[in-house]
Structures are given as C-alpha cells and as structure tokens.
Amino acid sequence: MNIGEISYTNIIPLYFYLDRERLMDQGATITQAVPSRVNALMEKQLVDIGGISSFSYGKNAENYSLVPDLSVSSFGKVNSIFLFSKFKIEELDGKKIALTSSSETSVALLKIILDRFYGVEVTYKTETPDFEAMLNAYDACLLIGDDAINAYRKRGSYHVYDLGEIWYQQTGLPMIFAVMAYRNELETEQGALLSYVGRSMIESKERCQRENFVPVIERVITEHGGTFQFWNSYFNGLNYQFSGEHEKGLNLYFQLAVECGLLKTMPSIIKYSYK
Numbered sequence: 001m002n003i004g005e006i007s008y009t010n011i012i013p014l015y016f017y018l019d020r021e022r023l024m025d026q027g028a029t030i031t032q033a034v035p036s037r038v039n040a041l042m043e044k045q046l047v048d049i050g051g052i053s054s055f056s057y058g059k060n061a062e063n064y065s066l067v068p069d070l071s072v073s074s075f076g077k078v079n080s081i082f083l084f085s086k087f088k089i090e091e092l093d094g095k096k097i098a099l100t101s102s103s104e105t106s107v108a109l110l111k112i113i114l115d116r117f118y119g120v121e122v123t124y125k126t127e128t129p130d131f132e133a134m135l136n137a138y139d140a141c142l143l144i145g146d147d148a149i150n151a152y153r154k155r156g157s158y159h160v161y162d163l164g165e166i167w168y169q170q171t172g173l174p175m176i177f178a179v180m181a182y183r184n185e186l187e188t189e190q191g192a193l194l195s196y197v198g199r200s201m202i203e204s205k206e207r208c209q210r211e212n213f214v215p216v217i218e219r220v221i222t223e224h225g226g227t228f229q230f231w232n233s234y235f236n237g238l239n240y241q242f243s244g245e246h247e248k249g250l251n252l253y254f255q256l257a258v259e260c261g262l263l264k265t266m267p268s269i270i271k272y273s274y275k
C-alpha cells in the first residue's frame with residue numbers, strides 16, 4: 001500500500017502520530033508531494049490512499065471512497081488559500097489570472113466564485129507557484145498552502161481574498177479542501193491495513209486536537225519559521241472533521257462545479273464502513 005501525504009503544514013495533524021515504523025513493517029510506503037501531484041499519483045494507481053484535493057475525489061468518485069470523519073476544511077477564513085490581485089475582485093472582468101499548479105480544489109473554487117458569485121469573466125493560465133513572477137506577468141494570482149502563507153508576508157498593497165471566507169459568506173457552509181480517500185480496490189485487497197490506517201489517522205487528529213496542536217506547531221516552527229501565535233491561530237482556524245455539514249458543503253461545491261462545466265457529472269459521496 002502506498003500512502004499519499006500532502007507536503008503542506010495544514011494536513012500534518014492527520015499524519016503526525018502515525019506509527020511509520022509499524023506501517024513500514026506491514027509493507028506500507030509513504031509518498032509526500034503537493035496536492036495536484038498526490039491526486040495524479042492516485043489517478044495512476046501509484047498511490048492507494050491519501051489526503052487528496054476534494055475536487056479530485058469529485059472527478060474520480062466512481063473509483064474512490066472516503067475514510068470517514070477526516071478532511072481539511074474551514075468554516076470561514078482558511079488563511080492559506082489566497083487570491084492576490086492588483087484589482088478589486090469585482091473589477092477583474094477581462095483580466096488575466098495565474099493559477100498555482102499545486103491545487104485542484106482551490107482552482108475550481110476560484111472559478112466558481114468569480115463566475116457564480118461575482119459574475120466576472122477572466123482568462124486563466126496555470127503556472128508554477130511563484131508570487132513575484134506571477135504578479136509580474138498577470139493581474140492576479142491564486143496561491144495555496146505554504147506558498148500562500150509565505151506570499152501573504154510579502155503582500156504589500158495587493159488586494160488579498162481568502163477563498164474559504166468568500167465561500168462561507170456566500171453559502172453558510174464549510175469549504176472542504178481535502179478529503180481522505182482510497183481506491184475502492186483497497187477494501188478487498190488490503191482491508192485490514194485500510195482499517196488500521198483510517199483509525200490511526202483519526203487517533204492522530206484527535207490527539208493533536210487534545211494537545212491544542214502544540215507539538216505540531218513546535219515542529220512547524222523549526223521547519224518553516226513564523227511565530228507560535230500565527231501557527232496556533234492557523235491550526236485552530238482549520239477543521240478536520242467530516243460531518244453532515246461538511247457533506248452539504250461538499251455537495252454544493254460539486255453541484256456548482258457541474259453547473260460551471262468543471263465536473264462532468266454529480267459525484268456520489270461514499271464512505272468506508274469499518275469492519
């Protein structure tokens with residue numbers, strides 16, 4: 001079994017307390033990459049289970065199911081998914097926007113927001129995430145994850161829009177950025193290990209929450225810098241559950257993606273039941 005691990009700080013609580021040695025002993029490997037790469041590896045069947053963009057689940061729902069009670073979501077500001085713009089969002093009609101090549105969920109979310117909530121028509125191009133280079137060549141750029149956190153520190157006088165906040169203001173529902181999904185074959189091929197991994201991720205998340213994310217924050221500061229206060233409010237602003245509210249939010253996102261022509265059909269949300 002190959003487990004995909006998004007290489008951003010936001011998903012760390014689901015993986016922090018995994019017993020990696022025990023997983024290795026059971027024949028599991030872990031591959032770290034940005035979301036769009038984990039999504040692609042899972043489509044190619046090179047990753048079997050992992051945190052992936054919720055949009056990628058939507059595209060592949062016939063072949064994937066969800067590990068219950070896990071997600072990377074926000075009820076409002078997410079603080080790491082930003083549109084940086086030279087113009088106010090209402091004034092973006094006819095402008096050029098650079099999209100980070102690392103994301104799938106937020107790329108579709110931006111398209112939904114501009115099309116359905118603001119009624120502006122823009123042209124998009126995908127670029128490697130580089131704040132300065134993107135804004136040298138475009139009117140606005142979308143960055144996510146650690147790239148967005150770093151760019152925010154250099155935002156200067158650009159207009160900055162948090163896509164989690166816009167989604168929540170417009171819909172009153174949480175935005176689900178990542179889900180924990182697995183390829184359906186895994187259930188018959190490696191059911192026991194699948195259960196173990198799912199349960200371990202839930203335990204990891206719950207322990208991080210009980211500890212108020214303190215050990216996670218300490219590790220993140222040594223790797224990325226920043227203050228305790230910043231990372232404390234970052235992790236506490238994220239939500240790692242998958243409740244009925246989350247399912248409503250995800251279904252609305254999928255429905256709008258279908259209406260905007262970003263998804264071909266409305267995906268069904270299927271959840272694993274532990275044996």
Ligand SMILES: C=C(O[C@@H]1C=C(C(=O)O)C=C[C@H]1O)C(=O)O
Pocket residue numbers: 006008010011035036052053054072078080081102103104105106107144145146148177178
């Ligand atoms: C909160 C974030 O969520 C991430 C955003 C993703 C996307 O846009 O495809 C995918 C996985 C999430 O971990 C972030 O990266 O800032």
